[in-house]
Amino acid sequence: MDATFNASNVSALPGHENRRPTQQEAEDAVRTLIAWAGDDPTREGLLETPGRVARAYGEFFSGYGQNAADVLSKTFKDVGGYDDIVLLKDIPFHSHCEHHMVPFFGKAHIAYLPHDGVVGLSKLARLVDVFAKRLQTQENLTAQIIDAVNENLNPRGAAVMLEAEHMCMTMRGVHSHGVTTVTHRFTGVFAEEREERDRFFAFIGKR
Numbered sequence: 336m337d338a339t340f341n342a343s344n345v346s347a348l349p350g351h352e353n354r355r356p357t358q359q360e361a362e363d364a365v366r367t368l369i370a371w372a373g374d375d376p377t378r379e380g381l382l383e384t385p386g387r388v389a390r391a392y393g394e395f396f397s398g399y400g401q402n403a404a405d406v407l408s409k410t411f412k413d414v415g416g417y418d419d420i421v422l423l424k425d426i427p428f429h430s431h432c433e434h435h436m437v438p439f440f441g442k443a444h445i446a447y448l449p450h451d452g453v454v455g456l457s458k459l460a461r462l463v464d465v466f467a468k469r470l471q472t473q474e475n476l477t478a479q480i481i482d483a484v485n486e487n488l489n490p491r492g493a494a495v496m497l498e499a500e501h502m503c504m505t506m507r508g509v510h511s512h513g514v515t516t517v518t519h520r521f522t523g524v525f526a527e528e529r530e531e532r533d534r535f536f537a538f539i540g541k542r
């Protein structure tokens with residue numbers, strides 16, 4: 336995360352002009368939240384918690400230190416002339432909503448019709464993580480994934496669908512359990528031809 340940390344991201348944070356907050360400052364912020372929640376950050380069980388939370392944040396938000404172009408940089412053309420749909424379904428993802436900073440999680444389905452070669456299958460799952468491991472809305476996550484596929488693979492078409500449960504709707508607020516939010520976007524041939532969209536839905540078992 337350090338390597339690509341963009342200091343301008345925190346320029347609006349008083350006392351942090353042009354620098355990333357230190358680990359110590361992050362841990363102090365966690366202690367403040369613990370006290371604000373009503374507990375005692377100095378009691379034994381909570382002493383190491385700020386450090387753990389900071390480390391966990393490093394994992395939850397590791398996407399800020401990654402970019403899609405790196406993940407999708409290596410493509411293969413030696414695929415026997417295969418140019419039909421490539422589809423990964425049920426890619427699990429965990430993200431955090433940018434409104435409440437609590438998790439939303441579910442499955443992503445990504446398809447593309449190759450034009451300039453194909454990409455390693457694991458890279459599409461990694462691509463989801465590049466953007467999921469940031470503060471997000473589900474709509475933005477959907478758009479960023481398909482934009483990255485288009486920019487880096489130049490396919491004849493791409494399709495992305497996300498299905499997720501938002502803990503900010505389950506654990507708090509409206510307390511609506513079991514609600515699945517579905518977002519999707521189609522580009523190229525998938526946007527133009529209903530038949531291709533229907534194939535996508537059929538492959539992911541939605542019709």
Ligand SMILES: Nc1nc2c(ncn2[C@@H]2O[C@H](COP(=O)(O)OP(=O)(O)OP(=O)(O)O)[C@@H](O)[C@H]2O)c(=O)[nH]1
Nearest residue numbers: 432433434435471472473474501503504507508509
């Ligand atoms: N469109 C969209 N909304 C989201 C997403 N994640 C959370 N939200 C919603 O963001 C909204 C924020 O609404 P606000 O009224 O500003 O905040 P709030 O008072 O905490 O809202 P409630 O959740 O209704 O209690 C809520 O309706 C959330 O359900 C997302 O990925 N996409």
Ligand SMILES: [Zn+2]
Nearest residue numbers: 432434435503
């Ligand atoms: Zn939320």
